Amino acid sequence: MPTNILMPALSPTMTEGKLAKWLKNEGDEVKAGDVIAEIETDKATMEVEAVDEGKLQKILVPAGTEAVKVNEPIAVILGEGEDPAAVAAPAPKPAASPAAQAPAAAKPAPAPVAQAPVAQAAAPATAPAPLPAAAPARAAGERIFASPLARRLAAEGGIDLGGLSGSGPHGRIVKADIEAAQARGPVAKPAAAPAGQPAATPAAAVAAAPALSAAAVAGNTPYHLVPATTMRKVIARRMVESKQQVPHFYLSIDCELDQLLKLRADLNAKAPEKGEGAYKLSVNDFVIRASALALRKVPAANAAYSEEGAVMFDAVDISVAVAIPGGLITPIVRNADQKGLAAISGDMKSLAGKAREGKLKPEEFQGGTFSISNLGMFGIKDFQAVINPPQGAILAVGAGEQRPVVKAGALAIATVMTCTLSVDHRVLDGAIGAEFLAAFKKLIEDPITMLL
Numbered sequence: 001m002p003t004n005i006l007m008p009a010l011s012p013t014m015t016e017g018k019l020a021k022w023l024k025n026e027g028d029e030v031k032a033g034d035v036i037a038e039i040e041t042d043k044a045t046m047e048v049e050a051v052d053e054g055k056l057q058k059i060l061v062p063a064g065t066e067a068v069k070v071n072e073p074i075a076v077i078l079g080e081g082e083d084p085a086a087v088a089a090p091a092p093k094p095a096a097s098p099a100a101q102a103p104a105a106a107k108p109a110p111a112p113v114a115q116a117p118v119a120q121a122a123a124p125a126t127a128p129a130p131l132p133a134a135a136p137a138r139a140a141g142e143r144i145f146a147s148p149l150a151r152r153l154a155a156e157g158g159i160d161l162g163g164l165s166g167s168g169p170h171g172r173i174v175k176a177d178i179e180a181a182q183a184r185g186p187v188a189k190p191a192a193a194p195a196g197q198p199a200a201t202p203a204a205a206v207a208a209a210p211a212l213s214a215a216a217v218a219g220n221t222p223y224h225l226v227p228a229t230t231m232r233k234v235i236a237r238r239m240v241e242s243k244q245q246v247p248h249f250y251l252s253i254d255c256e257l258d259q260l261l262k263l264r265a266d267l268n269a270k271a272p273e274k275g276e277g278a279y280k281l282s283v284n285d286f287v288i289r290a291s292a293l294a295l296r297k298v299p300a301a302n303a304a305y306s307e308e309g310a311v312m313f314d315a316v317d318i319s320v321a322v323a324i325p326g327g328l329i330t331p332i333v334r335n336a337d338q339k340g341l342a343a344i345s346g347d348m349k350s351l352a353g354k355a356r357e358g359k360l361k362p363e364e365f366q367g368g369t370f371s372i373s374n375l376g377m378f379g380i381k382d383f384q385a386v387i388n389p390p391q392g393a394i395l396a397v398g399a400g401e402q403r404p405v406v407k408a409g410a411l412a413i414a415t416v417m418t419c420t421l422s423v424d425h426r427v428l429d430g431a432i433g434a435e436f437l438a439a440f441k442k443l444i445e446d447p448i449t450m451l452l
Contacts (some may be wrong), residue, residue: 001054005075007061007068008148009317011366017041018066018230019074028056030077031098037074040230044329044365045358051148063120066230070142071151146173153178214447230326242386247425250384253437255444257415258402263447267341279342280332284320285372287397288344289450292316292336294439295370301436302369304392304426311390319350319368319388322355329355330388332368341450376400382418395440396420417444 007017018040024030030050037048057078061068068074072353144161146154150173154161159181166173214225228236264281272278295302302398304311316337319330330350333344354393370392373385376399385396400417407414419440423433 003054003077003079004073005036005050005077007070007072007074008039008048008147009070009145010046011079014041014044014070014234016067016230016233019063020045021063022059022063023047026059030054030056032251040358044355044360052077052079074274078129088211089158095174142354144173147172149175150178154181156317157182162305211222212377226422229326231329235327238389239386242389244388247386248384248387249423249425249430249433249443250420251423251430251433251437252382252418253441254418255417255441256405257283257417257444260444260447261400261415267394275381277342279345281341282348283376283400283421284372284397285341285345285348285446286444286450287374287419288318288320288333288348289339289341289397290335290440290443290447291370291395292318292333292339293371293443293450294436296337297434298432300432301393301428303427304369304390305424306390310427313369317367317369319365319371319372320351321385322352324356324358329360329365330368330371330419331355331360332339332364371395372397376417384420385422387422387424392424393433394422396422 007019010017019037020040021038022036023038024034024036030036031053032049032051034050035047036050036056054077056075059074060076061072063331080428101223137193139365143164144163145168147168151161153159153175154173154177157178159178161173164177166171167177168174187223203265214223260283264283264286268279268281271280299312302313302316304313315335318333318336320333321328321330331346331348331354333339333351336344337345351360351364354364358421368388371385371394373394374397375383376397379399381401382398385394385398387394396419398420400415402413403416405412405414405416419437421433421437423430
C-alpha cells in the first residue's frame with residue numbers, strides 16, 4: 001500500500017515546523033538514504049532522508065509551508081507495482097474556534113513513517129529501566145512522543161501508543177518499549193471521556209493566560225506585524241512553561257576580574273596568530289571553564305529534576321546561549337571540565353558560527369547539564385536568566401566594570417563582574433547554589449588555577 005511520509009519530530013521540543021524545500025519532485029524515484037526535503041525546526045534547518053524506496057507519487061505539503069504539525073502527512077511514496085489510483089490527498093482540516101471545539105477522542109496510531117532525520121542524537125548506551133504495564137491516562141488529544149521506528153512498529157503490531165510509558169529521553173516511546181509491550185500482550189486503549197464530560201486539561205494549560213490578537217494588543221496605536229517564527233513560538237512556550245512549572249530562586253555574587261584580564265592578555269599575546277594552535281581567548285571562555293570546574297567540585301549542582309528523583313549528571317556539558325536572528329539557541333560544549341581554555345575557545349567559535357548559519361546538528365544543541373547566558377558584552381550589569389528545562393540551573397553573567405571596593409580597610413578600584421545563578425528549588429537548595437558560586441568565584445579571581 002502507499003506509504004505516507006510524515007512530518008518528523010527532529011527535536012524533543014518540536015511540535016511543528018516549516019517545510020523549507022523539497023529536494024525531490026513528484027515522479028522521482030527515491031532510495032533509502034536519499035535526502036528528500038529540508039525542514040526548518042525551532043532550532044535549525046535539517047535534512048530528512050527517505051527510509052523506504054519507491055516513487056515520490058504525490059507531494060501533499062508545498063515547499064515554504066509553515067506550521068506543519070509533527071506526524072502530519074507531507075508526501076506519499078508508491079512502491080513498485082502499486083496502483084497510483086490508491087493515492088489520495090487527505091481532506092483539508094477545517095479551522096475551528098476554541099469555543100466550538102469539542103473534546104477530541106484519542107488519536108489512532110499514525111501510518112508507517114518513511115523518513116528519518118539525518119543527524120539524530122544517539123540514544124544512551126545503557127539499557128532502559130523496566131517498564132510499567134501501562135502509562136498514566138493521557139488527556140484526549142494530548143501529543144504522544146515516540147520515535148519514528150517505534151511508531152512504525154506500533155502500527156504494524158496494532159499497539160496503541162497511548163497505553164505505553166516511554167523509557168527514552170523526556171518520556172519518549174522507543175523501540176524497546178514496543179518490544180516490551182509485544183511481550184506483555186495487548187495493551188488496552190484508554191477509555192474516552194463520557195459524552196458531555198470534557199477531557200482532563202493539563203494544569204499548565206489552565207494556568208496559561210489567553211493570547212491576545214495583534215489588534216487587541218495594539219489597540220488604537222498604528223503597528224505592523226512581524227509573523228512569529230517557529231523558533232520564537234517555541235521560545236515563548238518553553239519560557240512560559242519554565243516560569244510556571246519550575247520554582248526559581250536567585251543567588252548573586254560579585255567577582256573581581258583584574259587577574260583574569262591580565263592572564264587573558266598574556267595568553268593571547270603568546271598565541272599564534274594563524275594556523276594550527278591559533279586562538280583568541282574571551283572572558284566567556286574563562287567563565288565556561290570556571291563553571292565546569294566548579295560543577296566538578298560541587299557535583300550536587302550538576303543536576304536536574306525528574307519525577308523519579310534528582311538526575312545527577314556524570315558529565316559536565318555546558319550549554320551557552322548564542323543570539324541568532326529570530327531568537328537564541330544554546331550549543332553545548334561537551335565535557336567542558338576536561339578541556340583547556342584554547343579547546344573551549346575553539347569549540348565556541350565553531351558552534352557559534354554553525355548556530356548563526358542554522359547548521360547545528362541535534363547532538364550539538366540537545367542536552368546539556370548547565371547553562372550560561374552572558375550579556376556583559378552589551379553592558380548589562382546584572383540580570384536573572386530563565387532556567388532552560390530540564391536543566392536545574394543557569395548562570396547569568398553581567399559586564400565587568402570598574403567599581404569601588406574595600407581592600408585591607410582602604411578604598412580601591414577593581415574590575416567587578418556580577419553573576420546571578422537561577423536555581424530550580426525542586427532539585428537544588430540554597431546551600432548547594434551558594435557552594436557552587438563560591439567555587440566559581442575562587443576560580444575567576446585566581447584564574448591561574450584553571451590551568452592546572
